[in-house]
Amino acid sequence: MSSALTFVLVFGLMMGAVYLLIALGFSLVCGVLRIFHLGYAYFFPLTIYGTWLFISEFGLPLAQSIVAMVVVQLVLSVVLYKFMIRRTMETDELTLLTGLLLTALIIEQLVAWRYPIQTGVYLNTTIMDGIWKFGRAVVPKQLVIASIVAVVMTSLFALFFIKTKMGLAVRALSQDILNSQIVGLNVEKLYSRTMMLILLPVVVAMLLIAPVWTVEPAMGWQYMTTAILISVLGGLGNIKGTIIASFLIGFTHSTMCFLVQEPRFMNLSALVLVMVILIVRPQGIARSESLW
Amino acid sequence: MRSKSFVTIISTIAAFITFFGLSLQAEAVSKDSGKEPIVIVYVCDLSNPAGQVPFAWMKVAAEQINESGGVLGQKIKVVAEDCKGQPNLAVEAYTRALINHKATVVGIYPRSEIVLACEAKAGEMYPDYPHILLAIGAASDEITYRIVDQYDKWKFVFRDQITVSARVPLYRDQVDIFKAVGVKKFALLREDLTWTQGIFKEFPATKYHKKILSVPDYAKSIGMEVVYQEAVKYKAGMYSPLFEAISAAGAEGIIFAASDGNDLDVFVRQWVDSSAREMHMLVTGATGARFWERTGGKSIGLITDSSVYPLLSGKDTPEMPDVRETAKTHNLAIVSAVLYSAYPDMFFLKKAIIRAGGVKDIDALIKAMEETEMMGPQGPLKYERTRIPPFFHGAVFADINDPSKHAKDGYTAVYGQIQKDGKMVLLQKPFPGVDGSLSYYRSPAELRKMK
Numbered sequence: 001m002s003s004a005l006t007f008v009l010v011f012g013l014m015m016g017a018v019y020l021l022i023a024l025g026f027s028l029v030c031g032v033l034r035i036f037h038l039g040y041a042y043f044f045p046l047t048i049y050g051t052w053l054f055i056s057e058f059g060l061p062l063a064q065s066i067v068a069m070v071v072v073q074l075v076l077s078v079v080l081y082k083f084m085i086r087r088t089m090e091t092d093e094l095t096l097l098t099g100l101l102l103t104a105l106i107i108e109q110l111v112a113w114r115y116p117i118q119t120g121v122y123l124n125t126t127i128m129d130g131i132w133k134f135g136r137a138v139v140p141k142q143l144v145i146a147s148i149v150a151v152v153m154t155s156l157f158a159l160f161f162i163k164t165k166m167g168l169a170v171r172a173l174s175q176d177i178l179n180s181q182i183v184g185l186n187v188e189k190l191y192s193r194t195m196m197l198i199l200l201p202v203v204v205a206m207l208l209i210a211p212v213w214t215v216e217p218a219m220g221w222q223y224m225t226t227a228i229l230i231s232v233l234g235g236l237g238n239i240k241g242t243i244i245a246s247f248l249i250g251f252t253h254s255t256m257c258f259l260v261q262e263p264r265f266m267n268l269s270a271l272v273l274v275m276v277i278l279i280v281r282p283q284g285i286a287r288s289e290s291l292w
Numbered sequence: 293m294r295s296k297s298f299v300t301i302i303s304t305i306a307a308f309i310t311f312f313g314l315s316l317q318a319e320a321v322s323k324d325s326g327k328e329p330i331v332i333v334y335v336c337d338l339s340n341p342a343g344q345v346p347f348a349w350m351k352v353a354a355e356q357i358n359e360s361g362g363v364l365g366q367k368i369k370v371v372a373e374d375c376k377g378q379p380n381l382a383v384e385a386y387t388r389a390l391i392n393h394k395a396t397v398v399g400i401y402p403r404s405e406i407v408l409a410c411e412a413k414a415g416e417m418y419p420d421y422p423h424i425l426l427a428i429g430a431a432s433d434e435i436t437y438r439i440v441d442q443y444d445k446w447k448f449v450f451r452d453q454i455t456v457s458a459r460v461p462l463y464r465d466q467v468d469i470f471k472a473v474g475v476k477k478f479a480l481l482r483e484d485l486t487w488t489q490g491i492f493k494e495f496p497a498t499k500y501h502k503k504i505l506s507v508p509d510y511a512k513s514i515g516m517e518v519v520y521q522e523a524v525k526y527k528a529g530m531y532s533p534l535f536e537a538i539s540a541a542g543a544e545g546i547i548f549a550a551s552d553g554n555d556l557d558v559f560v561r562q563w564v565d566s567s568a569r570e571m572h573m574l575v576t577g578a579t580g581a582r583f584w585e586r587t588g589g590k591s592i593g594l595i596t597d598s599s600v601y602p603l604l605s606g607k608d609t610p611e612m613p614d615v616r617e618t619a620k621t622h623n624l625a626i627v628s629a630v631l632y633s634a635y636p637d638m639f640f641l642k643k644a645i646i647r648a649g650g651v652k653d654i655d656a657l658i659k660a661m662e663e664t665e666m667m668g669p670q671g672p673l674k675y676e677r678t679r680i681p682p683f684f685h686g687a688v689f690a691d692i693n694d695p696s697k698h699a700k701d702g703y704t705a706v707y708g709q710i711q712k713d714g715k716m717v718l719l720q721k722p723f724p725g726v727d728g729s730l731s732y733y734r735s736p737a738e739l740r741k742m743k
Contacts, residue, residue: 011533214558216555261537
């Protein structure tokens with residue numbers, strides 16, 4: 001029993017941290033822009049296949065390819081914001097959601113066309129090979145590193161929102177656009193920067209977990225589903241809620257695996273948990289009106 | 293008013309283009325062949341590489357057949373109908389195949405659930421649209437049960453795959469390999485799809501054969517033990533907890549009955565970073581293209597099947613072009629479905645159509661399908677003629693009198709191990725002149741050290 005509890009604890013923490021990394025960007029975009037970013041799914045394949053494109057087509061080394069991919073992602077984010085989100089977010093939300101969804105689908109199809117699964121895409125972004133033992137629980141070093149990075153990055157984001165002027169401005173913006181404009185905040189600039197900011201956790205998450213988890217053109221949907229589930233549970237757009245929700249889902253998954261010993265119930269149990277919590281607290285774990 | 297005229301003009305132009313376009317297309321077919329082509333429709337999930345790859349091979353096979361003069365002067369035309377992996381869309385696609393494309397053969401790939409849905413529709417339509425239904429890669433026993441019960445109604449259904457029941461010899465081969473490399477306790481996993489159901493099951497005695505032991509019971513009978521067994525969700529994505537549970541159960545090896553479409557690269561990557569990393573590992577279907585690359589070389593030490601084919605030499609397939617050569621010239625991936633199904637199926641159909649004297653008389657074609665035999669890339673290809681369920685009209689693989697054993701004249705499955713630099717080493721000697729031996733096996737731990 002004690003060994004099962006060790007497994008639950010270790011895997012719960014690890015999975016929770018990785019889920020946090022996956023969901024953080026989605027939560028931010030929901031909190032600041034107040035849109036349900038259905039295009040979020042494209043960030044994941046674009047991170048992997050964008051990097052692969054620079055390696056395989058232009059012969060760049062891995063580090064430079066990652067930088068080039070980030071530049072592409074930044075440009076795409078700004079273009080999407082300027083030409084789609086800004087134009088439609090206030091007036092036509094349905095068009096915006098459709099547009100974002102189509103963007104993700106188009107990118108997925110382009111990736112599937114250029115790099116079908118048989119191309120054999122594999123990014124060696126392994127920082128550390130092998131395993132670590134925590135009691136009887138054995139975990140891949142790479143996932144432990146991903147977990148640590150997730151916690152550090154989320155802490156930095158929290159500090160940024162609590163301690164910096166820009167963080168304060170973004171929080172104000174997330175609560176009331178009109179009043180933020182009245183007090184002189186540059187809404188356009190803040191929105192653009194937030195669009196770029198959400199890239200950071202997604203890119204880092206994908207690069208860290210790619211050597212261990214799924215890499216295929218359609219992978220974005222799987223990760224986005226996780227992100228949506230966590231964000232909704234946490235209270236759409238609230239980072240504090242997202243942190244709690246990520247670990248809650250992580251612990252639910254590990255409990256199913258190691259205590260109940262039925263890994264096939266992992267997703268089902270998480271869905272039931274979200275449903276129950278939403279019945280009791282329809283707004284999610286935290287207040288969705290504020291970012292923190 | 294202006295807008296109305298504009299619409300009228302555009303509509304007229306569109307109608308003309310459509311009309312002339314269709315006429316030109318019809319003329320092109322007519323000039324090209326002199327006869328209507330024989331249409332083979334492939335109902336599959338085209339969004340998945342597991343569906344795309346066999347279709348690419350079928351198209352190449354059609355090109356090769358057409359270049360060599362077609363079939364009795366008729367060209368072969370292969371059309372894909374995308375069902376997105378959904379039974380309801382597959383039934384619609386099947387209907388289109390018969391009504392719009394006037395298909396002679398409709399191939400459905402690969403899931404049994406989809407084939408069973410289409411089969412019911414095909415039964416309704418068969419009297420008005422006589423054709424052949426070819427279940428490509430589907431394994432459910434139910435697909436061919438009805439052919440024995442009501443032959444006249446369902447005689448047009450064939451299955452190029454071995455049934456769930458007929459897989460027992462395959463599973464026993466896997467257990468035997470484990471025994472030979474010294475494994476005593478192992479975990480038995482299956483991907484949660486119909487075709488793997490037989491791995492945990494005992495098949496009761498019938499009037500045709502005696503009881504067939506389940507794989508765990510078979511293992512016990514030869515002094516081994518299955519210490520963990522689980523049906524694993526298809527494309528589960530997260531396997532680390534599973535490996536820990538297997539390790540805690542004291543297993544020394546893992547057998548995973550899985551298919552090419554599954555996320556086996558993820559499975560292997562997580563195996564290497566788990567407590568199970570030292571265990572012997574046999575995964576069927578870990579044969580998709582560039583599996584070695586997709587795992588970043590972490591598949592070293594893995595035992596798998598089918599992809600060993602590219603290493604085979606001296607294996608003649610005189611009735612069809614060489615698979616390796618075709619793969620090279622057309623830049624195609626070799627996956628297991630290509631070896632036992634899609635590609636050889638096309639040449640088998642060609643042979644059967646010639647035997648039937650064309651496709652006008654479907655009864656004659658059905659008879660020809662039942663009687664035709666061909667040497668495929670993995671051995672003889674033919675359909676079971678004895679009316680024993682569930683083997684009738686299925687590809688011959690197991691001995692129908694004792695389905696726990698291989699048929700003497702069925703096709704073969706071979707196993708190999710992925711070793712240094714992704715090189716596949718055969719663990720069996722499938723054909724004369726082909727090197728293979730269990731003595732070449734090395735444990736994953738040993739191979740990783742050599743890496």
